[in-house]
Amino acid sequence: MKLFSVFEYGRIEGLTGAEKDLLDQLRGPHHERLFEIGWRETRATSFVGVVQLPQTTLQVLPKMYRHEDAKEREATANLLFLLSYTRKLDVTEPEISRLTEQRAPFSEILFWIFARRLWDAVHREVLRGYVTIEDRLDVLKGRWLVAAQAGRPDGWRRDRFDVAYDEFTEDNLPNRLFKATVHRLSRWAQDTDTRPLLTQLRAVFADVADVTPQPHDFDQAAQWMLRHRRRANEGHLYRPLLKLAQMFWTGTGPQPSPGRTETFAFLFDMNQLFEEFIAEFIRRELREIWHERLGWDMRVQKQNRACLWYEARQPRFWLHPDVRFVDEEENSILIIDTKYKELTADRKKWVSDEDARQMYAYSRRFDSPRVVLLYPQFAEKIVADFSAGANLPPWLEVRTVDLRRVLSKEKGGLRTELETSFTRQETPL
Numbered sequence: 001m002k003l004f005s006v007f008e009y010g011r012i013e014g015l016t017g018a019e020k021d022l023l024d025q026l027r028g029p030h031h032e033r034l035f036e037i038g039w040r041e042t043r044a045t046s047f048v049g050v051v052q053l054p055q056t057t058l059q060v061l062p063k064m065y066r067h068e069d070a071k072e073r074e075a076t077a078n079l080l081f082l083l084s085y086t087r088k089l090d091v092t093e094p095e096i097s098r099l100t101e102q103r104a105p106f107s108e109i110l111f112w113i114f115a116r117r118l119w120d121a122v123h124r125e126v127l128r129g130y131v132t133i134e135d136r137l138d139v140l141k142g143r144w145l146v147a148a149q150a151g152r153p154d155g156w157r158r159d160r161f162d163v164a165y166d167e168f169t170e171d172n173l174p175n176r177l178f179k180a181t182v183h184r185l186s187r188w189a190q191d192t193d194t195r196p197l198l199t200q201l202r203a204v205f206a207d208v209a210d211v212t213p214q215p216h217d218f219d220q221a222a223q224w225m226l227r228h229r230r231r232a233n234e235g236h237l238y239r240p241l242l243k244l245a246q247m248f249w250t251g252t253g254p255q256p257s258p259g260r261t262e263t264f265a266f267l268f269d270m271n272q273l274f275e276e277f278i279a280e281f282i283r284r285e286l287r288e289i290w291h292e293r294l295g296w297d298m299r300v301q302k303q304n305r306a307c308l309w310y311e312a313r314q315p316r317f318w319l320h321p322d323v324r325f326v327d328e329e330e331n332s333i334l335i336i337d338t339k340y341k342e343l344t345a346d347r348k349k350w351v352s353d354e355d356a357r358q359m360y361a362y363s364r365r366f367d368s369p370r371v372v373l374l375y376p377q378f379a380e381k382i383v384a385d386f387s388a389g390a391n392l393p394p395w396l397e398v399r400t401v402d403l404r405r406v407l408s409k410e411k412g413g414l415r416t417e418l419e420t421s422f423t424r425q426e427t428p429l
Contacts, residue, residue: 001190002056003105005072007063008270012042019053026051026265034267046340048079049267050106052188059106062270063378064403073100074406080109081407086276088268090117090240093408104191110266111189114244115197118178121237122204128170129224136160171208174221174242179205180213181245218246274340274376278401278418279323282336285415286422296325296333321362332368334422335359343375343382343400351398356386359396370395372422377402 006012012035015023020042026034028047036043044060051058062082065074077100083089084096091099091113099109121127134148140161148162182201189195211217221242248264279300290296300323323336337359342349351373359371375382377400385394399421407414 001188004056004058005061005105006044006058007061007071007075008044008046008048010044010060012044012058015042015056015058019056022053022263023051023058026267028267028269034265046270047267048270048273049265050110051263051265051267052107053263057105057107060267061106064407066404066406073103076100076106076109078403078407079106082273082277083268086273086280089113096408102191107266108189108191108194110244111185112191112194112197114181114185114241114248115189115194115201117237117244118182118201118241119197121241122201124237126170126204127172127175127225127238128168129172130168132164134162134164136162173217173224174238175205175208176211177213177217177221177242177245179208180211181248184248213245213249215246215250218242218250271340275322275338278336278338278374281414282323282418285411286419289419290325294333295328297327299324299326319358319361319365321366324366324368332366333370335362335366335368335371336374336422337362337371338374341375342378343398344379345382351384356396363395368395369393370397372397372399374421375400377404 002014004012004014020037023035023042024033024037028034034045034047036045048060048062050060059076061072061075062079063075064078065071067074077096080089080091080096080100081093084091084093091109095113099112104112143164152162179202182198182205186195186198186202189198222239225238225242247266250264283298283300287298291298321335322338324332325334325336327333339355341352343351355373359373362368363371373396375398381402382398382400384398386396386398387394401414401417401421403414405413
């Protein structure tokens with residue numbers, strides 16, 4: 001199995017024509033291409049994660065590392081931290097340290113997380129529930145399917161009954177999907193910690209029927225779990241695993257039919273991930289501090305407002321600020337919006353007209369005296385304030401935040417940096 005590792009927007013070399021065709025089929029949540037497939041070169045985009053191809057593993061990592069000699073390890077650890085912090089992946093901070101110290105590819109880390117969590121779940125209790133079984137028996141059991149029996153050529157026989165009955169069993173659709181996923185990962189996984197777990201799981205699901213999962217099966221399995229198994233611990237243990245198993249079969253966007261091609265995609269748009277992480281970090285680390293100190297309450301993409309109205313009746317062009325702080329009267333105090341773009345003092349990579357106009361709309365429609373536009377820091381730190389006139393106070397504050405650190409171990413430093421960034425600066429760039 002070949003492994004290619006690149007960073008976002010990096011050039012990808014060494015792929016075959018067939019592999020490029022598979023990458024070209026991948027689509028994001030808005031049907032956007034996840035890779036730029038050109039005649040001369042293939043490049044990653046803002047989507048980071050891993051793509052498993054039949055003979056190749058391709059991982060795309062964020063540019064979030066401090067040390068050049070450990071950039072892949074640090075970037076992988078930070079990506080795992082972002083996914084864990086935003087609740088997209090169930091992995092603890094100690095596990096992140098251990099997994100990345102082993103320098104395992106991102107795909108192997110995903111395999112281990114699925115196998116470990118599924119083993120923990122079945123070790124507590126194998127998922128069992130009532131399943132409706134239709135059969136032909138020599139005794140009446142459950143419901144007599146009279147219409148079905150009457151439609152048979154030998155429906156007149158009195159020693160055979162078409163019946164449907166409920167049986168409490170582990171041979172249910174969720175377990176069938178878990179079993180199929182375990183067998184699929186057994187063909188991919190190479191890690192010495194993961195393979196024994198998969199072997200044990202194959203034994204656990206030995207009495208479960210074999211299936212080839214189809215995309216609609218996972219929705220039906222989720223509905224079955226809601227209908228038949230309502231225990232809180234099962235929702236916490238099995239439902240995230242069902243979503244992860246679905247990813248191993250369906251991936252991102254339209255792909256070849258499951259079972260025909262050994263491929264999956266686990267990719268996230270850094271634009272959205274950066275936005276969600278900053279909002280969640282502020283909620284956990286700064287929300288209570290500012291509430292107790294300043295009396296501010298936090299709103300995350302709530303109470304959205306229209307930019308314009310058509311004929312005074314129909315709202316148009318909705319505005320969705322990432323984070324908004326309000327006072328006791330619900331008056332806007334501070335709006336924070338994130339943009340995952342490279343920002344420098346150079347005019348070519350400066351704040352775009354589009355972003356500035358968007359912030360102006362936020363300020364006017366939400367009547368906010370301050371708007372902070374936050375970018376990731378890729379080079380020098382940026383601090384720039386803009387006002388509406390020479391003698392007026394600034395209302396737009398452009399800031400960068402440095403994520404090029406070991407986030408799981410330096411949350412205090414990040415908290416201090418963000419708190420400083422959102423405190424009004426008197427000296428502009």
